[in-house]
Amino acid sequence: MNEPDFIAALRRLPLHPGARGLMDDCAVLAIGGETLVITHDMMAQGTHFREDADMADVAWKLVASNISDLAAKGAEPVGVLLGHMLGRDDARFLKGLHEALAAFDVPLLGGDTVAGEGLRSFGLTAIGRASCTPVPSRSGAQAGDQVFVTGPLGRAMLGFEGAGEHRGAFDRPVPRLAEGIALAPYVTAMMDVSDGLLLDAWRMAEASGVTLALDPAAIPVADPARADECLRWGDDYELLFTAPPSAPLPVAAHPIGMVTSPAAAPLILGGEALRDPASLGYHHG
Amino acid sequence: MNEPDFIAALRRLPLHPGARGLMDDCAVLAIGGETLVITHDMMAQGTHFREDADMADVAWKLVASNISDLAAKGAEPVGVLLGHMLGRDDARFLKGLHEALAAFDVPLLGGDTVAGEGLRSFGLTAIGRASCTPVPSRSGAQAGDQVFVTGPLGRAMLGFEGAGEHRGAFDRPVPRLAEGIALAPYVTAMMDVSDGLLLDAWRMAEASGVTLALDPAAIPVADPARADECLRWGDDYELLFTAPPSAPLPVAAHPIGMVTSPAAAPLILGGEALRDPASLGYHHG
Numbered sequence: 001m002n003e004p005d006f007i008a009a010l011r012r013l014p015l016h017p018g019a020r021g022l023m024d025d026c027a028v029l030a031i032g033g034e035t036l037v038i039t040h041d042m043m044a045q046g047t048h049f050r051e052d053a054d055m056a057d058v059a060w061k062l063v064a065s066n067i068s069d070l071a072a073k074g075a076e077p078v079g080v081l082l083g084h085m086l087g088r089d090d091a092r093f094l095k096g097l098h099e100a101l102a103a104f105d106v107p108l109l110g111g112d113t114v115a116g117e118g119l120r121s122f123g124l125t126a127i128g129r130a131s132c133t134p135v136p137s138r139s140g141a142q143a144g145d146q147v148f149v150t151g152p153l154g155r156a157m158l159g160f161e162g163a164g165e166h167r168g169a170f171d172r173p174v175p176r177l178a179e180g181i182a183l184a185p186y187v188t189a190m191m192d193v194s195d196g197l198l199l200d201a202w203r204m205a206e207a208s209g210v211t212l213a214l215d216p217a218a219i220p221v222a223d224p225a226r227a228d229e230c231l232r233w234g235d236d237y238e239l240l241f242t243a244p245p246s247a248p249l250p251v252a253a254h255p256i257g258m259v260t261s262p263a264a265a266p267l268i269l270g271g272e273a274l275r276d277p278a279s280l281g282y283h284h285g
Numbered sequence: 286m287n288e289p290d291f292i293a294a295l296r297r298l299p300l301h302p303g304a305r306g307l308m309d310d311c312a313v314l315a316i317g318g319e320t321l322v323i324t325h326d327m328m329a330q331g332t333h334f335r336e337d338a339d340m341a342d343v344a345w346k347l348v349a350s351n352i353s354d355l356a357a358k359g360a361e362p363v364g365v366l367l368g369h370m371l372g373r374d375d376a377r378f379l380k381g382l383h384e385a386l387a388a389f390d391v392p393l394l395g396g397d398t399v400a401g402e403g404l405r406s407f408g409l410t411a412i413g414r415a416s417c418t419p420v421p422s423r424s425g426a427q428a429g430d431q432v433f434v435t436g437p438l439g440r441a442m443l444g445f446e447g448a449g450e451h452r453g454a455f456d457r458p459v460p461r462l463a464e465g466i467a468l469a470p471y472v473t474a475m476m477d478v479s480d481g482l483l484l485d486a487w488r489m490a491e492a493s494g495v496t497l498a499l500d501p502a503a504i505p506v507a508d509p510a511r512a513d514e515c516l517r518w519g520d521d522y523e524l525l526f527t528a529p530p531s532a533p534l535p536v537a538a539h540p541i542g543m544v545t546s547p548a549a550a551p552l553i554l555g556g557e558a559l560r561d562p563a564s565l566g567y568h569h570g
Contacts, residue, residue: 001375003398009379016364016392027366027395029412032317038394040366040410044401079301081312081325083368083408090286094294107301109323110312113288114406116329121401123368123408125325127314 020137023207025069025191026128028135035130037075041065042083045119055089056096057171058122063100065194066126068175068237072192073135074184075128077177079109083123085116104177132184136241141189141208143261145242148253150176153197153238154222154230166222173237180239182250190241195234196281198267198274204240205266212242213268214257232281305422308492310354310476311413313420320415322360326351327368330404340374341381342456343407348385350479351411353460353522357477358420359469360413362462364394368408370401389462417469421526426474426493428546430527433538435461438482438523439507439515451507458522465524467535475526480519481566483552483559489525490551497527498553499542517566 001009011022018028026039041062043049049058063080070077082097101108109127141147159170175192183190189208193200197219205212221230242259243249265273267280274280286294296307303314311324326347328334334343348365355362367382386393394412426432444455460477468475474493478485482504490497506515527544528534550558552565559565 001371003371003400006369006371006375006379006398009376010367010393010396010398013379013383014386014392016394018364019392019394022393022395027364029363029394031321031363031414032319034317036316036321038366038410038412040368040395040408041397042368042370042399042408044370044399046402047400078314079303079312081323081410082295083325083327084291085327085329085406086286086288086291090291091294094291094298098298101299107299107304108295108307109301109304109314110307110325111295112326112408113291113295114327114329115288115332116404116406117331118403119401121370121399121406123325123327123397125323125366125410127323129316 024138026073035133035135037070037073037128037130037135038125039066039069040123040125042121042123044121055092059093059096060100060172062122062124063097063104064173064175064237066124067104067106067177068192068194070126070128071175071177071180072190072239073130074132074181075130076181077104077106078127078129079107081109081125082111084111084113085120085122086113087120131181136184136187136190138189138191138204138207141204141210141242141259143210143259145188145259146245146255147212147214147257147259148241148243149197149219149256150179150239150251150253152220152222153193153236154233156235157229157233158222170235173235175237176239179251183241186247186249187241187243190239193236193238193240196232197240198231199277199281200240202267202277202280209262211260211263211266211268212257213260216270218254219256220254234281309423311358320418320420322355322358322413322415322420323410324351324354325408325410327406327408329406340377344378344381345385345457347407347409348382348389349458349460349522351409352389352391352462353477353479355411355413356460356462356465357475357524358415359417359466360415361466362389362391363412363414364392366394366410367396369396369398370405370407371398372405416466421469421472421475423474423476423489424492426489426495426527426544428495428544430473430544431530431540432497432499432542432544433526433528434482434504434541435464435524435536435538437505437507438478438521439518441520442514442518443507455520458520460522461524464536468526471532471534472526472528475524478521478523478525481517482525483516484562484566485525487552487562487565494547496545496548496551496553497542498545501555503539504541505539519566
C-alpha cells in the first residue's frame with residue numbers, strides 16, 4: 001500500500017476530533033482548560049538518513065522536525081518521548097539528542113528503547129502547549145488573505161550538496177519556534193515547509209478549499225539560478241502561512257502571493273495552474 | 286550500547302519531572318486541572334514479531350502493549366498516535382488496528398507514515414487521562430504491603446507454542462484496563478507484567494527500595510508443571526500491584542507475597558534470594 005492509500009484508510013478508522021481528520025501537522029487535545037498540541041514523526045534509515053550519517057545529526061533532526069510541527073501550531077514545547085532502536089554510534093545519537101533538547105529547551109518525558117536488526121528507525125512524539133487558541137490549522141486560508149513564508153527556501157538542498165555556508169541548514173535545522181508562537185494569533189492558516197514549498201502550499205490550498213496564487217519572483221530562494229529546485233526541495237522548516245493584508249504581523253516575513261477562491265487548480269505559480277502534486281516536491285515515504 | 290547503558294545515559298539528559306526518572310511505565314503530565322498519562326512503545330520485526338506474523342496481530346499487540354501501560358496507571362485511554370512503516374500486508378495491519386481501537390474504545394489522534402527498507406518497525410504513543418491521582422507508580426511499595434497479581438502467568442507462552450486455548454493470550458492480549466482503573470485508588474504500586482513476573486517484580490522492588498518476598502505456591506500459572514518458565518515469560522499483561530492488607534480491593538486478585546524492608550535481595554522467591562535480574566525474565570532489546 002502506498003502512503004496516500006494508507007493515510008486514506010487511516011481516515012476511515014475511529015478518529016479523535018482532535019485528529020483534525022489527519023489533515024494537519026499535529027493533533028490538538030483540549031484538556032483541563034488547556035490545549036495540547038501533539039505530533040509524532042519517524043525517521044527511517046535509507047529513507048530519511050543515509051547509512052553513513054552522523055547519528056548526532058539524525059537525533060537533532062528527529063527532534064527538530066517534530067518541534068517544527070509544534071512551531072507551525074504556535075505551541076510551546078512541553079516534552080518529547082523517544083522511540084530508539086539501538087545500533088551504531090548510540091553515544092553520538094545521545095550527544096545530538098542532548099544538544100537538541102538543550103537548544104529547543106525541551107525535556108525528555110519518556111519513550112522506549114528496542115533492539116533491532118538491519119536498518120534502523122526512530123520515532124519521536126513531541127507534546128506542546130498551545131500559546132493561542134484556536135490553534136492554527138492548515139485549513140483556515142481565506143480568499144483575500146496574503147500568503148507568506150518566513151525565510152528562503154533551498155538552503156537545506158545546498159547544504160545537502162555540500163555548500164559550506166548552508167551545511168547547518170541541512171544537518172542542524174532550527175525550527176521557527178519563536179516566530180510560530182508570535183505569528184499564531186494573526187494567521188488564518190500555518191504549516192511548516194518540510195516537504196518543499198510548492199507541495200506544502202498545494203496541501204494548504206487543498207485543506208482550505210481555496211487556491212494559492214504564488215508569485216515566483218517574490219519567493220525567497222537560496223540560489224536564484226536554481227529557483228525551481230529550491231521550491232521543490234524539503235527540509236527547510238520555514239513557516240508557510242496566510243493572513244489578512246491588514247494583519248499587524250509581529251515577524252518579518254516574505255509576502256509571496258494571494259489566496260483566491262477555488263480557481264483552475266489549488267496552486268497557481270506565476271499564472272500557471274499546477275494540478276499534479278507529484279511534480280511539486282518531495283513525497284516522503 | 287546495550288539497553289541498560291542507553292537508558293542510563295538517557296537519565297542524564299534534561300528530564301521532565303513527569304518522566305519519573307524514566308523508572309516507570311508512563312510519563313505523567315499535570316496540565317490544567319487534569320493529569321495525562323503518556324507512553325510510547327515500539328515493535329521491531331525480528332525482535333518483537335516474526336517475519337511471517339499476521340500483521341493484524343502485530344497491530345493489535347502494538348495497541349494492546351501501550352494500553353496495558355495506561356491500565357497499570359489507572360488511566361482511561363484518550364487517543365493514540367501511530368508511527369507506521371509501510372510494507373507487506375498493510376491492509377491486515379489496518380484491520381487489526383481497527384479491531385484494537387474498537388475493542389479498547391480508543392480513537393486515533395495522529396501519527397506518521399513512512400517508507401522503509403528491510404525489516405520494519407512500528408511505534409505507538411498512547412495518551413490517557415488519570416482516573417485517580419496521585420497516579421500509581423512502580424516506586425510506592427511499602428514494607429507490610431501485600432503483593433498481588435490479577436491473573437495467571439504463562440498463558441502467552443503456551444499460546445506462542447501453539448496451545449489452542451491460549452492462542453488468543455499470545456496473539457490478541459487484552460490489557461486489564463477496567464481492573465487497573467478500579468484498583469488505582471487502593472494500590473501503593475502497580476505495573477503490568479510485560480517482561481515476566483519475576484523480572485517485573487524485581488524492577489518494582491528496585492524502584493520502591495524494598496524487597497518483594499513471593500510465595501511460589503501462591504502464584505497462579507497456566508501450567509504448574511512448567512511454573513519456572515511461566516514466571517519468566519513475558520507478554521501476559523496481567524497487573525502486578527501492592528496494597529496494604531486492609532485495602533478493600535474491588536477486583537479479585539491473587540495474593541502472592543509480602544513487601545518487606547530491604548533484605549538479602551530485591552526479590553526473594555520461596556526463601557531464595559534472587560540477585561541477578563538477567564536470570565529472571567525476558568530482556569527486550
